[in-house]
Amino acid sequence: MRFFHWRRGPATLFLLFPVSLLVVSGLVQAAQEEADTTEFKSAFFDQNEKCFRCHGSTKYTYHNPVSDNEIAAMMCDNRVIHRDEFYISNHKTFACVDCHAAEYDTFPHPGELRMETPYNCIDCHGYDENYAMYQFEEIEKEFQQSTHYNTDGDAFTCWKCHNPHTYKINIRNAQNITQAIAYDNQFCLNCHSDFERLQLLTDKEEIDLLQKHEWLPNQGLHFSQVRCIECHARPNDSLMVAHLIMPKEKSVKRCVECHSQNSLLMSSLYKYQAKENRTQAGFMNAVILNNAFVIGANRNILLNRISMIVFFVTMGLLLVHLVFRIKSKPKV
């Protein structure tokens, strides 16, 4: 094709330059995403394998001493713990029996163990100076004012959202904010977009999230660029992640809460990256800019100043021109 003939020289290079920029930036992004290849080896790996042998997959086998044969059975979905997920989770250093009764090492498991009360976050992490920075006590207080707790009381445990076998600290260490947002939103979607799970907690009718959020312009972009809690949880300056999930009537519905200079997102989604904020010299709410773009929140101060100068110089020139026109107008 003649269009791509190299002899076209500068014109071709001019066209290819933006394309090559995109390709290079894509490669840089891909390289960054592949960087983490660390493998963790648990000190309790062999011990945990006794549990994972059955709970690590959807099928398990056992020997039935009465009939003296091998039985293959299906593991209930909510009893399956994937090794891969567990060994990259926050609790990856744990032995299963750190949280579960040691009696589980017998099979069939004793029936009364089913009544075992699982630990909550506060049971291990509360009032411990090693975890003071996470402020579990404050999280507990917030949670107890949330709509989840008000609706279901103690039946709504931390584990309804935070799966102890897979949970990872997310937003604080996020390199890729879009992935971090998707991870966090999955907590909500696990129940709110899965009626079978939701009906374990409520007698309410099934809701259609897309239809409920139909009023939101660019719905897909909002869903992928902000977490549900940005609008549905009350921000708390002293907490890293707000836990006071509000009833839907109190959710943020005013666009300008985020789309303004004092964007709510700076005290929620981008709270931990605010150190990069360059308010005076560069962009307002620059940290948002690095990851997304929020109309009304991202303002380039330099561009604002230049545009004001250009505007007033233009108006000044027109005014001077007008004055000279009036002065030079021949007297009738």
Place this chain on the structure above:
Amino acid sequence: MAEKYYHYPLWIRLWHGINALLCLILIFSGLSMQFSEPDRPLIPFDTAVTLHNAAAVLLSFNYIFFIVANRFSGNRKHYKISDKNYIGELLTQFRYYSVGIFKGEKAPYPVNAERKFNPLQQFSYIFIMYGCLPLIFVTGWAMLFPEIIVQKVFGVSGLFLTDLVHIITGFIISLFLIVHVYFCTMGIKLSSLFKGMINGWVEVH
């Protein structure tokens, strides 16, 4: 004795009126979004978004109408640069506006039956109609369907870069609008060029 030329047929006047109205809506709703203030909104944010989107879609259609009508009506000839000494003509017209007009000199390129725009006018209209407007349409429609925009360019949001081009172009168009209105006061009387855009007739000395 003033002469009259029918330079603005009905379709141009209708297009121009709709264009002006939509541009004003777009400028004020755009400013309102860009500088949104929760307590002192120029236009409430959600209303501004709806207005901006609706006006932009209408303006796009109006632009397509202009391009097609311009192509088939013969009006396109006024947007064609044919003179080889065009830069010289631009400078002559610029000199007239900055010096000659105050000395009572005659316009170097007056409106006549063949010429509707002076060189500076022509240049600014070409720049806006065939440079700025396509750019603001492409970036604006891209933001209406943000999923088509490249997510990141060297770590910076593609959406942001698109918006940056959009608002800079919008600013240039806004400035053009102000200058355009000012220059429209340079007819025989302050109001004569405005009247021309209503009745179609341009009066010249």
